[in-house]
Amino acid sequence: MYPLWQSRQVVTINGMQHVDWCMVFGSQSSPWIWCTFMGLIIWITINVCIFLDLLHYMDNVFGYEYNPIFYAPYNDYLLAK
Numbered sequence: 529m530y531p532l533w534q535s536r537q538v539v540t541i542n543g544m545q546h547v548d549w550c551m552v553f554g555s556q557s558s559p560w561i562w563c564t565f566m567g568l569i570i571w572i573t574i575n576v577c578i579f580l581d582l583l584h585y586m587d588n589v590f591g592y593e594y595n596p597i598f599y600a601p602y603n604d605y606l607l608a609k
Contacts, residue, residue: 537548570584582589596605 538545539548566584566589570582570589573579573582596607598604599606
């Protein structure tokens with residue numbers, strides 16, 4: 529985290545103030561920063577690397593498989609992963 533921003537990341541726990549060095553999701557803007565960063569990574573992956581079938585949701589990114597296998601409990605073909 530940038531040193532000038534650290535002074536704004538003070539968390540009060542049991543009456544004591546601590547500087548949040550890790551920028552966890554305790555602040556109001558951390559999810560926005562993370563989603564913006566992941567959006568950039570997804571955009572690069574889809575548009576530059578041409579992975580058009582990439583599946584993603586917030587911070588969970590996963591690929592795909594071409595060969596489904598038969599799954600007897602559902603009586604259907606599903607992807608192994």
